[in-house]
Amino acid sequence: MSRIVVLGAGAWGTAIALSLHRRGGHHITLWSHSADEAHQINHARENILFLPGFPLPAEITVTADASSISLADILVSVIPSEFLRPTISRLIPHVHSGQFLVSATKGVEDQTYFRMTQVISAILEPAGLLLPIGAFSGPTFAYEVAQGQPTAVTVAFSDPEIATIIQQEFSSESVRLYTSTDVIGVELGGALKNVIAIAAGVAAGMGLGYNSAAALITRGIAEITRLAVACGGRRETLAGLSGVGDLVLTCTGSLSRNRTVGQALGQGRKLPEILESLGGKVAEGVRTTRAALGLARRYDIEMPITEQMELILDEGKDPREAIKDLMLRPGKGEH
Numbered sequence: 001m002s003r004i005v006v007l008g009a010g011a012w013g014t015a016i017a018l019s020l021h022r023r024g025g026h027h028i029t030l031w032s033h034s035a036d037e038a039h040q041i042n043h044a045r046e047n048i049l050f051l052p053g054f055p056l057p058a059e060i061t062v063t064a065d066a067s068s069i070s071l072a073d074i075l076v077s078v079i080p081s082e083f084l085r086p087t088i089s090r091l092i093p094h095v096h097s098g099q100f101l102v103s104a105t106k107g108v109e110d111q112t113y114f115r116m117t118q119v120i121s122a123i124l125e126p127a128g129l130l131l132p133i134g135a136f137s138g139p140t141f142a143y144e145v146a147q148g149q150p151t152a153v154t155v156a157f158s159d160p161e162i163a164t165i166i167q168q169e170f171s172s173e174s175v176r177l178y179t180s181t182d183v184i185g186v187e188l189g190g191a192l193k194n195v196i197a198i199a200a201g202v203a204a205g206m207g208l209g210y211n212s213a214a215a216l217i218t219r220g221i222a223e224i225t226r227l228a229v230a231c232g233g234r235r236e237t238l239a240g241l242s243g244v245g246d247l248v249l250t251c252t253g254s255l256s257r258n259r260t261v262g263q264a265l266g267q268g269r270k271l272p273e274i275l276e277s278l279g280g281k282v283a284e285g286v287r288t289t290r291a292a293l294g295l296a297r298r299y300d301i302e303m304p305i306t307e308q309m310e311l312i313l314d315e316g317k318d319p320r321e322a323i324k325d326l327m328l329r330p331g332k333g334e335h
Helices: 011-023 035-044 066-071 081-094 116-127 142-147 160-170 183-205 210-230 241-252 257-266 271-277 284-299 304-315 319-327
Strands: 002-007 026-031 051-055 061-063 074-077 100-103 133-137 151-156 175-180
Touching: 002 011, 002 066, 011 026, 011 051, 011 142, 011 160, 026 066, 035 061, 051 142, 066 081, 081 116, 081 284, 100 116, 100 160, 116 133, 116 183, 133 160, 133 183, 133 241, 151 160, 151 183, 151 241, 160 175, 175 183, 183 210, 183 241, 183 257, 183 284, 183 304, 183 319, 210 241, 210 284, 210 304, 241 257, 257 271, 257 284, 284 304, 304 319
Parallel strands: 002 026, 002 074, 026 061, 074 100, 100 133, 151 175
Antiparallel strands: 133 151
């Protein structure tokens, strides 16, 4: 029996804990950064704020006690990108060599432009903590994972044997894992698709149709792939679950927060009001847009859809003008 601690008690962290419990054979702890939040979840035995409607079995321990982390064989980080660095820094005394760490957060850090596994490594390595750190990503809505609907994801570690261990520990009749050694491609596919999902939402909010959605998805995976390959990822990874698979889901599914944000922007609402309406839930694409462009400039990669999303998000550009500017770009070959 493995002891698994899920770091982050949002919707996705709660869904992962429920999925691992449903699989059986593990001791599962859901760790929250907030004692009040942990108390509320324990009192209700349900994450009413972030994932209502799914009772938490008594066998899942919910706690804000960081000492529980030291008992884990496997750590699953589902901490929002904005809070990842300070949170992992606070948890250093409870992390030790011999643990495996799986990052399930989809984002890119501001200013450093680090992927989430890079952020974690940058914190742990100076403390002498050389843990295997990998990525877990694919087309996943927390609600459907919590329901136990069939889901397929990719788990990536530079060491294929460790990826296989996580595959065996996490796979169940409702979650199928495929292994990869392309941590870069898996992480960037999962992070950058959120930006394109905002664009797809903008198009939907403006009342544009299926032609527009298909064009955004197709050209979106093209610019995601350009950047991921420039950063060292593999093109075939972006054609898989953590690339085009996750992109299609997030651009078309009504449960997508990033698409929801874009749809509200396309309808003329202002970003601060939209984010406030999420009730504490995170749309990672809002922060990732700026970081993605910083990374693209570092590698001299053209990302026209991402550029227009930044202008809408940060400068209040009219979405109709953004779509117009995309359509009027100089003609080019497709490949």
